[in-house]
Each structure stands twice: as C-alpha cells, then as structure tokens.
Amino acid sequence: MHKLTLDPATQFGWCLLVDDSNKPEEERRQVGQRLFYGTWDLTRDEDGKKCSRRGQYAWNLWHCFNALMRKHGIEGEDVEIILEGESYGSQKSEAGRRTAALWLAVLEMMCERKGLPYPRTCPPDNWRLAYIGCTKAPKEVGAGLPDAQRFEERRKWLKRTVMAECAKRGLRPKNDNEADALGMMFWLIRGxxxxxxxxxxxxxxxxxxxxxxxxxxxxxxx
The missing domain is CATH 1.20.5 (Single alpha-helices involved in coiled-coils or other helix-helix interfaces)
Structure with a gap:
C-alpha cells in the first residue's frame, strides 16, 4: 500500500512513499527512488490566483491531492494517509479552530468518494519522539522570555531540529512543513x-x- 503523510497548513507539507511490491523484482525501485515530498500552496488555485477563504483552501487541497495521485500513476490504488493531528481546542482563535477542523473533513470526503481507507491522525509528539528523540525543546530554550516569545522560540527549536535531522539523512526539504511530513513518514514506516x-x-x-x-x-x- 502506498503511504502519504501530511502536515496541515495553508502551506501543506506532504511526503509520499510509492509501493512497488506488486511489480516484478527487476522493476522495483529503491526506497530513496520511491520517496517524494513537497509543499502544496493552498493560497493559490490551479490558475495561480490568490485565495484567502477556507472553502477555497478545501478545493485546492482536493485538486492537489488528485494531481499527486495522477502524477505517480496510483489512482484507484489504496493509499495509507496519515495527517498530523491538530487539536481543535489548542487553536487560539475561532478561525484557527475552523481551519484545523477543515483538513480532516476534506480528506475524509475524498477517501469516501474514492473508496480509500480513511486517514488517521498522528499527534506531533509521537513522530517527533521517533524521529528526533524528544517531544519538547530543552528547558533552557526561551528561558527568561515572556510566555508568548518563549513558546515561539521553543517551537522554532523543534522545527530547526527536525530540519537538521532531515539533512543528516540526506533529505533536502524546502521548509519545515515538508520536514514534518518526512518525520511522520519515518515514524510510519518504523511501525x-x-x-x-x-x-x-x-x-x-x-x-x-x-x-x-x-x-x-x-x-x-x-
């Protein structure tokens, strides 16, 4: 089964591992040749026009997902989808909560229509522990700063650490969204x-x- 991990945001990180097991042995690719990753910019539609409404983000996600399946010739085949779980209650604004709830709903609609297994969610702590060996930044990171700044510094530390781990493994994500999707893929293929x-x-x-x-x-x- 193909595997797809997703880091939800308007700059939507994705990582796809194509399954070649149903092909003859001589046609199978190595893992590094079956791994693809990138970012979907949901703030732009297919024509490049700027988008700023949740409904537009939803349609753009739908189109990007379908385009990825077509590009790799895996339409009609099962795909295991893992979405980084965002807590609805953890969002600081009602707009943030509505957007956090949007991603899973759109993906479930696509899976229902295509007959794919429903996506599962993965809490950030789960894959970070497997990928970088920790779930939080060290206590000294952001120490002495006001709460909001301290939180931001600790968040940035986690992002930099994940990017650094990708680099160690010979991966070159363009941003932390792609890096997070790669970290989730590592977690997924390790069980x-x-x-x-x-x-x-x-x-x-x-x-x-x-x-x-x-x-x-x-x-x-x-």
Whole structure:
C-alpha cells in the first residue's frame, strides 16, 4: 500500500512513499527512488490566483491531492494517509479552530468518494519522539522570555531540529512543513502507532515484573 503523510497548513507539507511490491523484482525501485515530498500552496488555485477563504483552501487541497495521485500513476490504488493531528481546542482563535477542523473533513470526503481507507491522525509528539528523540525543546530554550516569545522560540527549536535531522539523512526539504511530513513518514514506516504501543506495553511489563521481584525479595528477606 502506498503511504502519504501530511502536515496541515495553508502551506501543506506532504511526503509520499510509492509501493512497488506488486511489480516484478527487476522493476522495483529503491526506497530513496520511491520517496517524494513537497509543499502544496493552498493560497493559490490551479490558475495561480490568490485565495484567502477556507472553502477555497478545501478545493485546492482536493485538486492537489488528485494531481499527486495522477502524477505517480496510483489512482484507484489504496493509499495509507496519515495527517498530523491538530487539536481543535489548542487553536487560539475561532478561525484557527475552523481551519484545523477543515483538513480532516476534506480528506475524509475524498477517501469516501474514492473508496480509500480513511486517514488517521498522528499527534506531533509521537513522530517527533521517533524521529528526533524528544517531544519538547530543552528547558533552557526561551528561558527568561515572556510566555508568548518563549513558546515561539521553543517551537522554532523543534522545527530547526527536525530540519537538521532531515539533512543528516540526506533529505533536502524546502521548509519545515515538508520536514514534518518526512518525520511522520519515518515514524510510519518504523511501525507507527502499533510499534509504539508494542514498545510501551513491553516497558510496562518489564516494570511490573521488576516490582513483583522486589516484592518477592522483601517477602523472602522477612
């Protein structure tokens, strides 16, 4: 199944991993030759005209998605879609909340019409932990600044760190939107949510076994 990860914004980051497994072995491409990424500028329509309304963003997303499928010849094939989950309640304005709710609704409509699996969401902390080994900037980043400035500095630190990790891997995203989509793809091909749950359960099981052993040791000592 093809995989598509998306970082939602009016500058919409995307990363596509094309699945060649149904092709003869000699026609299959290496992973690096099957990986594509870029940015959809949803503030411009197909004719390059400026857009500023949510309905226009929705149509532009629809057209960009279809164009990507056509370009890579994967229309009518299943695509696993992962969208970075934006919390509706975390948005600071009603306009932001409405836009955050827009992306998933549009994608679900497209999937319903095309018979594709519905998109899943991935919280930023999940893929960041897998990709850059942390979910938050170090405490010293932004220390002493007013809250709004401190938040912004910490956000920028995460963006720079993801960009730097992409560069280490030989990837060249043009902006942090593409970099985030690449980070999500790394998380997805390494097992995604299922692999994280497995590791979390293993960790819990080890901790429970350790507690049980300590309790047994105390009972024996008594």
């Amino acid at each position: 995604g949510k299922e692999e994280q749950e497995r590791r979390r359960n293993e960790k819990k099981a080890k901790a429970a076994a350790k507690r049980a052993q300590k309790k047994l040791d105390l009972q024996v000592a008594a």
